Structures are given as C-alpha cells and as structure tokens.
Amino acid sequence: MQKRVTLTDVARAVGVNPSTVSRALNEETVNQVSQSTVRRVRKVAKGLGYTPNTVARGLRTNRTMTLGVILPDLTNPIFPPMVRGIDSYLAPRGYSSLVVNTDGSDATERTLFQSLMERQVDGLIVATGHSNHQLMHDAHERGVHAVMVNRDANGVPFPTVIGDDSQGVFASVAHLHELGHKRLVHLAGPAGFSTSRIRREAFEAACNSFGLQGRVVDTVAYSIEAGQAAMDSILDGQATAQFTAVVAGNDLLALGTYHSLRMHGLRCPDDVSVVGFNDMLFANDFQPPLTTVRSPHFEMGVESARLLLNEIAGTQPGGARVILPVSLIVRGSTGAVRAS
C-alpha cells in the first residue's frame, strides 16, 4: 500500500499542531477551534485525501465502532435478512459488524466469542438459538455489552428481541380451526431451543382453547430432512392419516412435510393442510405456496442493533424485552377440511 496520509501530514500542511487538526475534524470538539482554521484544515484534509485511521483512534478511545454478530449458520435463510436489518441500523451510525457462525457448537461459539473480544468489539448481538448460558453470564460479569435475538433470555441478563411466537402459533391454529380442522399435528423443533418450547406450548394451549385434538411429534433439527423424517414416521405408522393439518415448527420442517406427503401420495392442501413458521425466502414459491407466520427478521435485526447501541451508550434499562408482532400469511397450503 501507498503510505497513507496521516493527521500529522495534514497538520504540517496547514501549519498547525496535530491536535488542532483532530479537533477541527471532530464534531464534538470543532467548537474549540476557530472557524477560519476549521475551514483551512477541512480544505487541506480533503485536498490531501486524508482518511482517519480507525485503528489508531480505536486504540486511544477504546471504541472500535465494530460489533460482533454471533449466529448458528448464515445459510439458514432467516439470518440474511436479520443481518441486513442490523447493518441498516448500524451503517448510518458509523458502526460495522463482524458476523461469525457457530454451527451450533458450543466450543466454536466459545472460540469465536474469544476472537471477537480480542478484536475489541464494542458489543455483541447473539442470535444462537440455544446459547451457552455460562458464556453469557461470564460475558456479563466482564462487563461486555450484548443483546440476545430470536431466543428466550431466561435468566440471561441482557436485553432481548424476539418475535411473538405464541401469538403466531395461536393464529395458525385458529386459522385451521376456522377451516374446519379438528385433528392437528405439531412438528416440534429440537429440544434445547427456546423457540421449540414456546411454539410447542402455544400449540398445546391453542388446541385446548379451541377444543381440538393436538398431537406433538418431535424432530431432531430445524431442517428439511428432519421434518421429512418425522412426517414419514407418522405416515408409515398408520394406515390412514389420523389428522388433517400440520403445524410445523418452522418453514424448513414444513418443506420436509411437503416432501413426505408427496412421497406418500398425499396432496396438500387437499389431503393435509400445512402451515409453517418464519415466512422465509421462497415461502411463496414452493408448491403449494406456504401458509406461514411471518417473523419480522429484518426488524428484529434493526431492533437488536438499536438496543445494543443504547446499551453501549448506557441509556438502556437492562433487562429490556422487545417482543415484535408476527402475522399469519395465508397462502395455498391450507384449505378447508374435506367432507369425509
């Protein structure tokens, strides 16, 4: 690289002390410098193509204007919108984010956490569904700023952003109830994820409140394969389907359900209605288009970034808990139950 233009270079060119240049270029301190020098400095700085060295500044101020984002896997389609939401809030405020993937491993999460700390990030956004409680508590002890997103913060002393999953599941069940469905199946997400528990409990509560028969089947992962496997096990186990609708723990499980139904010669929604959760990318492009609950992932990103910056600024109450509304998107995968 060419040798960069430094503050000192500008100072020399203008004929003032570097500290004056620094003050002239900083909004906070510009009033400590006469207007005429400010003008001269600005002019020369632009002329020389001066760009501040964020690293040097970070060393002195102890703020890197960089945040860490910890998530399980970027290729899971719910995360890109979230990351973009985070960035959309951060970028105009001069912050950048370092995104890392844990792949669900506690060990790599620990490593990455450490690595982010070494990089002196100003704060953390943690979106790992089931996270290392111990790690988060240690972080809190050490005074690290963080917010949790998309996971229940039971006992974790950081602000939290989640979608209103209960409401979403309730709306799904209500929708199926209106369509005349009486016997439902819930494909529950894997144990250990707070979303799994919340959605499952909401399903059971909703079935009770509508007087419906609700069966819960566990899956081993939030994936297409796990959804297909779980559905296969149901359909293989009995001659005729003992249910008319499936409430999937998320859209991937719903997709797995599609595959399984197709394999068993069942049609959706004619034989079985399916409703997903998340409204991920392409939910409208599968066949049939998937009825699902829209989680506001972009907004969750925005909100978590906002909370984190407030945390850092010290204007955040602490155990804040932001619950974002969700909405049922009715498409083609749900229909009235057939007269039998």
Place this chain on the structure above:
Amino acid sequence: MQKRVTLTDVARAVGVNPSTVSRALNEETVNQVSQSTVRRVRKVAKGLGYTPNTVARGLRTNRTMTLGVILPDLTNPIFPPMVRGIDSYLAPRGYSSLVVNTDGSDATERTLFQSLMERQVDGLIVATGHSNHQLMHDAHERGVHAVMVNRDANGVPFPTVIGDDSQGVFASVAHLHELGHKRLVHLAGPAGFSTSRIRREAFEAACNSFGLQGRVVDTVAYSIEAGQAAMDSILDGQATAQFTAVVAGNDLLALGTYHSLRMHGLRCPDDVSVVGFNDMLFANDFQPPLTTVRSPHFEMGVESARLLLNEIAGTQPGGARVILPVSLIVRGSTGAVRAS
C-alpha cells in the same frame, strides 16, 4: 467493561520487560526467549486471562487481520455459501471478514469502500457482479490488495475467481438436445453483468454447434419477478409456444418461469422444460425440482480467500484467473420433448 489485562500487567507479574512477554507469546519470536521464561510467561498469561489487543497490534504492525467483502445483497441465496466459504478459509488463519452490501448502487459501493479503507482492512474480496471499474483501478493504484469473484475481470488488474459458466450453459443445452428439444429460449440476465454476457454467448454458441434454434430474451434483473415478466411477455405474444425448453440465466429467473408457466396453464416439464443456473438453496425443493447448473459458491469463496491471502503475502502472480468447474444437476424440470 472491566479493565482488561495488558501485556504490561503480565510483564509485571512475571518480573520481566513487556517486550519479553511479547516475544514469548509470538510464534515468530519465541526462540529469542529462553524456554524457562517462555513457560513462566505462558503460565502467568493464562492465569491472568490475558488476551492480546488486536487494535494495538494492528496499529503497530499495520495489519488488522481483517478483510472486506463487498457484495450486492446478502439475501441473494448465492452469497451466504460464498461468505461461509471465505470464512472457512480465513478463520483458521486468524482473519475475520467485514461483509457489506451495495444493493447494486455505485454510490454506496464507493462509500463502503471508503469505510473499509478507514478500517484498515488488509484486503478486499469484491463480489459485485458489475463493478465500478474506476473504483477498482483507483484501488489498484493505491496499492490495495483485492480479488474479484463471480465476475469477469476484464481489464481489472486483480486476481479473479469465476465458475465455468460457458461450460455450464453448454452442458445445459447439450442435455436439452439429448432430450430431443429443438427450439430453445434463453432468459438472459440484465445487461452490465459479465455473467449475463458470458452465459448468453455460450447459449448462442451451443445452439449453433448443436444445430438448434435458440432465441434470446432479455430480463431487467436477476429476480423472480423479472423472470416471470419476461416469460409472460413471450407467452402472451403468441398463441402456441414456439419453444419447448427454457435456459434461464439463473435460478431466480427459472423460478419466475415456473410461475409464468403455471399462470398460463402450462406444465413443467411436460409442456416446457426448464433449466436454471447456480443450484441455489431449495433448488431441489421447488416443484418440479429444478434441473440446474451447480456453481461451487462455497469453493469460490474459499478460493478467493486463498488468492487474497497470497496476494497480501506477495506470493501471487497478479493477474491470476481461477476458473472453477461447474456441473449439471439433472432433476425434474427437464424431460423428453413430447411427440407432437
């Protein structure tokens, strides 16, 4: 945050000079320190929970161990795998990456480029399909290290990683030819993208070489909507389809084609065969499962990261050009042409 443990703290605890601690903890210089001291230092450092301050190190060494990744939009499903590929190569080598989105705007690309420079990134991976030639040339002038990925580097003086698009399109056309198709349509990507041009030219060449009738229709974007619109315009314009197969510029355009066909009461592959490009996420989950060319996005990420690190190390020939092989994935969207 708690006050962090610094090198000086460790030095004081051990009873040596900070420089000795620095050398003892650095692989390059550890042989300048006696083994016994190294052991003591390591022990105390671990005991105190010392973590090096990357910012301070970066200021002194002028290397931040951070790279910038510039891409159009992370929510485009081809990018997450690429980013993960980049990270998988970088992380074990102590590098992190800062990912930014241009949304196709030259102005924001320029701003983001500037912002990455201020952050002292050690190099850039540029994955914007149609990129600012001027910007890249300026960057090269200034001695910035960079590699281009997924775009043709015509005249850009940086190493480049691309998939073998021509080969992929050729394989697609060959496949359709074998199935008996004689009249093909190519939904070409928008002008300005090198991939659009390359795939279009490959399509025309392949049709010629197989003696097929190949028609090219332009689209305004690599999107579902643009694909659907282009296809609509074809199908609305003529009573009966004058073609039996569509070679889409990418999978999104292929998806748009699905929608259009469905709207016009045509079935795939019975009436029209469709082949996409990229093998993006869920290509196997659409109905019918999409026959497409698999672009090795993850490997492209890995390879670009590798090239960039070599660039930085100075062991890179300069105008290197890595072309990764692609492969045709035959699924359900292509079938033999019906006897008419």
Place this chain on the structure above:
DNA sequence: CAAGGCGACGCAATCGATTGCGGTAAGAAG
C-alpha cells in the same frame, strides 16, 4: 587468563490519533 561470541533480555522509539492541561494573545471590564 583474555578475547570473542552468543543467548537472553531490557530500553526506548514507534504506529496515529485523542485529550487534559497549560499558555498566549486579544478583547472586555474596571
């Protein structure tokens, strides 16, 4: 026994910016 060599470590400068404190000059107040 003396000179030279070398291993191990300390000293201090350095990276580029920020900031508390002190100083100077101009203007206001007496």
Place this chain on the structure above:
DNA sequence: CTTCTTACCGCAATCGATTGCGTCGCCTTG
C-alpha cells in the same frame, strides 16, 4: 492603563503492542 476573561491552540502523555538496537553475563576458544 491594568487586570481578568475567553477563545484558540500547542505540548506532551496516552492507548497496548512490536521491534531495532544495545547490554550484560556466561561460555567457548586460543
């Protein structure tokens, strides 16, 4: 005309680590 503000700016320390150079003691060698 003197004294006190106030505005503006410079000095120098500082952030935490790296690194060229110098030094000291010990061992080897003649």
